[in-house]
Amino acid sequence: MADTDFGKIQEEIGKLKNQLSNLQSELDYEKGYVVYKGEKKVKLVLLLIPLILFTLLPSLLFTLDRWWGVEGFRNYSRESICKIDFLCRTALPGYIFWVVFSFIIIAIIILNYSSSFQGEIKDRFLPEPDLHIEKRNGLTNRRKKLLVLAVEGLVLEIIYCLISDSLPGLELFLIAGVYLFFLLPENLNLEQWLLASWSQLKNKWALYGTFLFTQLALILFIRAMQSTDRFIPFVNYILLGMAIFLIIIKFKELGKIYWIITLGLILMTYQMNSWHFSKIGDEYSFFYYPFNIISNQNIFQISANFFRIDAVYGNFSYFSALIQYIGMAIFGKNHFGWHISGILVVLLSLPLLYDFFKTFLNERLAFIAVLLLSCSTYLISFSKVGYSNLQSLFIGSLVLWATGRTIKNKSLPWFFALGVLMGLCFYSFPAALFFLPLPLLMLLIYHPPQTKSDWWMYSQTILGLFLVFIPILFQPAYYDNMLLGTFVGSKVWVYLGASLPEHFASNLIYSLIGHLVSFRESHYVVSSYLDPLSGAFVVPGILLAIANLRTNRFMKFLVISFFFVLITMGTIHQFDLPPLTRMFQVLPFYVIFAAIGLDWMIRLFASCTNRPGKIFSYGLSIALVGIFLLNIVQSTQIFEKRYLIYDSEPTILHLLQVDAPHVAARPNDFKNYLILSQGNFDLGWLYTFQDIYELPDSRTQYLQLQIDSPQIPPIWLERIRDEENLIVLIPPVLSDDLRLALQPILAQQGRNPCDIRNNPGEFIEIQAWFSPKYEGLCKEVQNYSWIR
Numbered sequence: 001m002a003d004t005d006f007g008k009i010q011e012e013i014g015k016l017k018n019q020l021s022n023l024q025s026e027l028d029y030e031k032g033y034v035v036y037k038g039e040k041k042v043k044l045v046l047l048l049i050p051l052i053l054f055t056l057l058p059s060l061l062f063t064l065d066r067w068w069g070v071e072g073f074r075n076y077s078r079e080s081i082c083k084i085d086f087l088c089r090t091a092l093p094g095y096i097f098w099v100v101f102s103f104i105i106i107a108i109i110i111l112n113y114s115s116s117f118q119g120e121i122k123d124r125f126l127p128e129p130d131l132h133i134e135k136r137n138g139l140t141n142r143r144k145k146l147l148v149l150a151v152e153g154l155v156l157e158i159i160y161c162l163i164s165d166s167l168p169g170l171e172l173f174l175i176a177g178v179y180l181f182f183l184l185p186e187n188l189n190l191e192q193w194l195l196a197s198w199s200q201l202k203n204k205w206a207l208y209g210t211f212l213f214t215q216l217a218l219i220l221f222i223r224a225m226q227s228t229d230r231f232i233p234f235v236n237y238i239l240l241g242m243a244i245f246l247i248i249i250k251f252k253e254l255g256k257i258y259w260i261i262t263l264g265l266i267l268m269t270y271q272m273n274s275w276h277f278s279k280i281g282d283e284y285s286f287f288y289y290p291f292n293i294i295s296n297q298n299i300f301q302i303s304a305n306f307f308r309i310d311a312v313y314g315n316f317s318y319f320s321a322l323i324q325y326i327g328m329a330i331f332g333k334n335h336f337g338w339h340i341s342g343i344l345v346v347l348l349s350l351p352l353l354y355d356f357f358k359t360f361l362n363e364r365l366a367f368i369a370v371l372l373l374s375c376s377t378y379l380i381s382f383s384k385v386g387y388s389n390l391q392s393l394f395i396g397s398l399v400l401w402a403t404g405r406t407i408k409n410k411s412l413p414w415f416f417a418l419g420v421l422m423g424l425c426f427y428s429f430p431a432a433l434f435f436l437p438l439p440l441l442m443l444l445i446y447h448p449p450q451t452k453s454d455w456w457m458y459s460q461t462i463l464g465l466f467l468v469f470i471p472i473l474f475q476p477a478y479y480d481n482m483l484l485g486t487f488v489g490s491k492v493w494v495y496l497g498a499s500l501p502e503h504f505a506s507n508l509i510y511s512l513i514g515h516l517v518s519f520r521e522s523h524y525v526v527s528s529y530l531d532p533l534s535g536a537f538v539v540p541g542i543l544l545a546i547a548n549l550r551t552n553r554f555m556k557f558l559v560i561s562f563f564f565v566l567i568t569m570g571t572i573h574q575f576d577l578p579p580l581t582r583m584f585q586v587l588p589f590y591v592i593f594a595a596i597g598l599d600w601m602i603r604l605f606a607s608c609t610n611r612p613g614k615i616f617s618y619g620l621s622i623a624l625v626g627i628f629l630l631n632i633v634q635s636t637q638i639f640e641k642r643y644l645i646y647d648s649e650p651t652i653l654h655l656l657q658v659d660a661p662h663v664a665a666r667p668n669d670f671k672n673y674l675i676l677s678q679g680n681f682d683l684g685w686l687y688t689f690q691d692i693y694e695l696p697d698s699r700t701q702y703l704q705l706q707i708d709s710p711q712i713p714p715i716w717l718e719r720i721r722d723e724e725n726l727i728v729l730i731p732p733v734l735s736d737d738l739r740l741a742l743q744p745i746l747a748q749q750g751r752n753p754c755d756i757r758n759n760p761g762e763f764i765e766i767q768a769w770f771s772p773k774y775e776g777l778c779k780e781v782q783n784y785s786w787i788r
Contacts (some may be wrong), residue, residue: 003701020090020393031199033603033606033607033612033613033616034118034612035607035609035610035612036117036607036608039390041608042706044117044604045608046609047113047117047146048399048601048604048605049607050105050109051106051109051110051540051601052601052605053595054101054105054106055102055103055106055354055536055537055539055601056104056355056536057098057099057102057481058098058099058102058516058536058539059391059532059533059536060532061093061095061098061099061195061534062099062516062517062527062528062532064479064527065093065095065145065517066517066527066528066638066642067527067532067634067638072513075093076093076094076095077094077095077097078093078094079094079371080094081094081095081097083363086502086505086506088316089502089506090506090509090510091510091519091577092509097671099513099516099708102339104541106539106543107543107617110540110543110544110547111543111546111547114544114547114600115547116221117604117607118603118604119544119547119548120548121361121544121545121548121552121555121596122362122552123360123378123551123552123553123554124359124360124361125359125360125407125408125553125554126408127192127250127407127408127409128409132442140186142186143182143186144275146178146179146181146182147179147182148625149178149327150178150179150182153171153174153175153178154172154175154467157171157172157175158470160476163177166304167304167308167471167474167475168307168309168470168471169303169304169305169306169307169473170303170306170723171227171303172467172468172470172471173309173368173420175467176416176464176467176468179416179467180413180416180417181713182216182412183412183416183460184380184413185411187589188324195303206250207250207253207254210246210247210249210250210254211254211258213242213243213246214243214246214247214540215261215265216248217236217240217242217243217329218240218262218265218266219265219269219340219717220236220239221236221239221240221300222265222266222269223331223332223336223340224236226269226272226335226336226375227273227336228657228660228664228693228694228695229660229661229663229664230660230661231661231664243722253718254739255671256367257350257351257354257370259349259452260354260367260370260371260374261347261350261374261746263371263374263375264343264346264347264350264374264375264379265343265347265374266377266410266633267374267375267380267632268343268346268347268380268383268629269340269343270380270454270565271384272336272339272343272383273336273652273657273693274655274657275651275653275657276524276639276640276645277384277385277524278524278649278650278653278689278693279645279647279649279685280385280523281602282313283385283386283387284386284688284692285312285313286312286316286321286324286338286386286387286388287324287338287691287692289312289321290321290322290324290325290328290338291325291328291333293321293327294321294322295325295328295333295626296328300427302322305318306318306319306322307319307471307472308475309426309427309472309477309478309481309748310475310477310481310519312388312486314481315481316388316429316486317423317427317428318390318427318429319427319428320388320428320429321388323341323345323388323391324338324341324342324386324388325339326341326575327339327340327342327344328341332694334693335693338386338495338692339383339384342386342387342388342389342390342391343383343390345391345393345394346379346383346390346393346394347374348394348397349372349373349393349394349396349397349398350370350373350374352394352398352399352400353366353369353370353397353400353588354366354367354369354370355401355404356397356400356401356404357369357370357401359405359408360404360554361554361592362599365592365596365599366595368591368594368595368598368620368624369588369591369592369594370507370597371594371624372534372590372591372594372595372627373587373588373591374531375628375632376530376538376591376630376631377525377528377530377531377589377630377631377634377635378525378530378580378584378587379584379587380631380635381523381524381525381526381635381639381702382523382524382525382580382584384524384545385523385524387429387581388428388429388611389429389581389582389584390584391428391429391432392425392429392430392432392582392585393431393584393585393587393588394428394781395421395424395425395428395432395435396425396431396434396435396585396588397588398421398424398441399418399421399422399424399425399432399435399436399438400435400438402414402417402418403418403438403439403442403443403749405633406418406439406443406461407416407442407443407446407447410447410457412456412457415457415458415460415461415464416460416461416463416464417464418439418461418464419460419461419462419463419464419466419467419468420464420465420466420467420468421464422436422439422461422464422465422468423465423466423467423468423469424466424468426468426469426472426478427468429582430482430485430582431569431582431584431585432585433482433702433742434564434565434568435565435585437564438561438564438565439461440461441560441561442557442558442561443458443461445553445556445557446553446557447479451680466557485573485574486572486573486626487500487503487572487573488575492504503571503576504571506576507570507571507573507576507577507578508567508570508571508576510578511566511567511569511570511571511578511583512566513539513767514528514529514566514570514578514583514586515528515529515530515535515590516530516532516535516536517592518529518578518583519577519581519645520575520577520578520579520580522580522640523580523581524639524643525580526634526638526639526643527634527638527642527643528634529583529584529586529587529590530590530591530594531627531630531631531634531772532630532634533623533627533630534590534591534594534598534627534630535590535594537593537594537596537597537598537601537764538590538593538594538597539597540596540597540600540601541592541593541595541596541597541598541600542559542562542593542597543556544596544597544600545559545593545596546559550600558592558593559587562586562589562593565585565586566586566589569582569583569585569586570583570586574631598623599620602616602619602623603616604617604618625732640759644759645758645759645765647752647758647765648686648731648732648765648766649686649689649732650758651756651758651765651766652673652686652689652729652766653693653695654756654758654781655756655766655768655777655781656689656693656695656696657693657695658781659671660695661778662777663696663697663749669725670697670701670725671696671701671725671726672701672702672703672725672726672727673696673701673702673703673726673727673729674703674704674705674716674719674721674726674727674728674729675702675703675704675705675719675729675730675731676705676707676712676728676730676731676734676742677704677705677706677707677731677733677734678706678707678733678735678738679706679733681704681731683702683704686702687699687702690702695738703726707738707742708738709738710741710742710745712742712745714761717745717749720746720749720769721749721750724771724773724774725771726770726771727768727770727774728746728751728768728769729766729767729768729769730742730766730767730768730769731765731766732763732764739767746769748770750772751769751770752770752771752772752775752778753767753768753769754767754768754769754770754771754778754781754782755767755782756768756781756782757782769783778787
């Protein structure tokens with residue numbers, strides 16, 4: 001009897017499981033997941049296997065070469081490439097034909113079969129209702145006064161600038177604001193609108209306050225961790241504790257983008273103060289200009305210089321330097337305050353791109369795209385350089401966001417505001433100029449001008465752009481500066497022995513595969529623009545977008561914009577390889593295509609199972625975790641392996657950073673550094689490091705002795721023998737013979753040698769001679785852990 005009851009219970013449990021499975025399948029179907037069965041499932045599997053294999057193969061080939069350095073792999077089948085003279089002169093590896101073959105197979109599969117297997121990308125764009133559209137039969141007195149005020153203000157500003165031989169200043173934004181009020185609908189009650197906006201803001205102040213406070217607390221904590229002595233004041237622990245408490249309270253309200261920004265902040269600030277990232281060569285002028293010039297100016301001088309384009313090096317805009325100064329004014333006039341502004345503008349780009357993408361695509365794709373951007377190995381590495389270049393990524397993101405809002409709201413104020421924001425492209429790093437045509441392209445796709453009203457809206461964008469462009473008309477040198485960054489103004493390619501067609505063709509090829517491999521490794525960026533896994537899905541994403549060109553307007557915009565930016569930016573420069581100082585501008589397109597390709601392929605795989613929803617969630621989570629880890633590895637371990645540093649000054653900074661905690665613990669342990677040099681060894685770099693890294697405490701701690709023979713003056717021999725805190729440094733500028741001859745002399749003074757290398761197994765960059773008191777310091781500085 002008991003066995004019979006137990007059997008019935010098991011039977012009922014089995015039925016319930018089947019019902020639950022059916023309900024799960026129905027729920028998955030309602031969410032857009034599909035389960036393929038029978039013949040269609042077999043067909044999908046037969047397509048999916050080669051699709052996955054050939055999607056991953058190019059990344060695998062480049063990873064074997066660039067990451068693991070498989071001996072002889074790079075030159076595999078090189079003779080086949082060299083049958084074509086042009087290809088033989090390029091940096092392309094022998095296996096490039098396998099990469100091209102893989103792309104062809106992927107293209108055949110996706111372009112022919114994607115429409116049958118969930119390859120349709122829906123256009124989710126929903127325009128806002130025209131709440132404030134009114135028929136304007138004439139100008140009211142209020143609007144007449146605003147228009148006259150704006151026009152008179154602009155005319156007087158131009159006349160004053162012509163007479164005084166000066167530039168228009170921030171007053172242009174005041175004029176733009178007056179004109180913006182002129183464009184507001186007459187039936188809009190401004191007072192009620194402001195009160196309603198204030199009411200909404202009050203309802204959100206706790207959330208916004210939590211967002212700002214927690215991010216600020218985290219930045220201040222990171223700043224303390226990055227300080228020279230690595231001492232974290234107790235107040236920073238209190239602030240961080242309060243931030244964690246607020247996060248717990250507001251956890252459900254903070255949203256995904258908060259965590260993406262936080263992740264990006266942690267990754268991009270990691271080791272930003274390290275000696276590894278201390279010297280590119282030309283970046284420190286970007287520190288000294290705001291440090292020496294802007295910091296001594298008042299608000300009126302800043303306003304008058306706002307639109308200058310001859311600040312740093314006479315080629316970069318004052319606006320860019322001002323952004324860096326703001327970071328230094330808030331977080332300190334040192335290395336951290338200088339660099340944090342570049343990181344913050346990248347982080348501000350994330351919510352702008354997220355809102356832009358989710359306006360036209362599935363919210364999940366927008367989330368994946370900005371997540372990939374927040375942990376991008378390119379941005380993690382390049383943000384360590386003190387340039388103002390990354391500001392162009394923010395300006396480009398701002399312009400795209402404003403374009404989306406303009407199309408969605410379709411109102412005159414938005415059209416005008418879009419033009420004003422587009423004008424900022426002229427005052428950022430020049431890479432932002434490549435985004436300048438994109439808003440007009442998108443407007444033509446979504447809202448082509450057909451009526452007088454449409455043309456009037458377009459004219460407002462042109463007017464806003466022209467208003468901000470006016471200061472450029474007073475600076476004719478701007479055009480020459482722009483040409484210097486192209487093959488027209490700087491014919492470096494001529495000296496490299498390449499013809500102009502060859503220059504274009506080779507750089508076009510390099511640009512098209514940049515997501516998989518970068519043959520230029522500089523500015524701390526190595527191997528490729530993207531990690532191997534997300535890079536693998538870029539081509540499938542592009543092909544899916546091409547397959548949806550006719551049915552999805554946003555795909556049309558993405559494809560045209562991507563190839564325009566990639567080809568122009570990747571080819572019109574003056575170098576032999578695409579410069580990493582500007583190619584980051586293509587990253588927003590890379591990540592959205594990677595998101596599209598990754599999302600689609602995991603959905604296809606999940607459709608072969610009985611639980612597509614659950615399998616998709618698990619598969620996507622595993623893939624994103626894998627991408628995150630690969631970005632970390634590429635920006636740390638692969639960087640350390642491939643980016644070799646051969647400079648004495650970063651090595652000395654390495655020594656100082658290792659010793660900094662000991663100096664902080666023992667303030668009386670005051671060290672001096674005697675540099676034995678032959679010929680012209682300039683201490684300028686060490687003085688620069690002292691200004692910015694605040695190591696050592698004073699420039700006077702650097703001592704220099706010029707020697708041309710193995711004879712050290714007696715007064716210095718006495719100091720070396722008697723002063724334990726005097727560390728002798730021998731840079732590689734000394735000849736090998738002189739270095740060897742000095743060793744027994746220094747040993748006789750009771751000194752022990754310490755060979756310091758920047759990279760394990762490489763040549764000695766600095767030979768330090770310590771007294772026995774600092775034997776432990778030598779062992780520490782010889783520790784090549786990445787943490788150092």
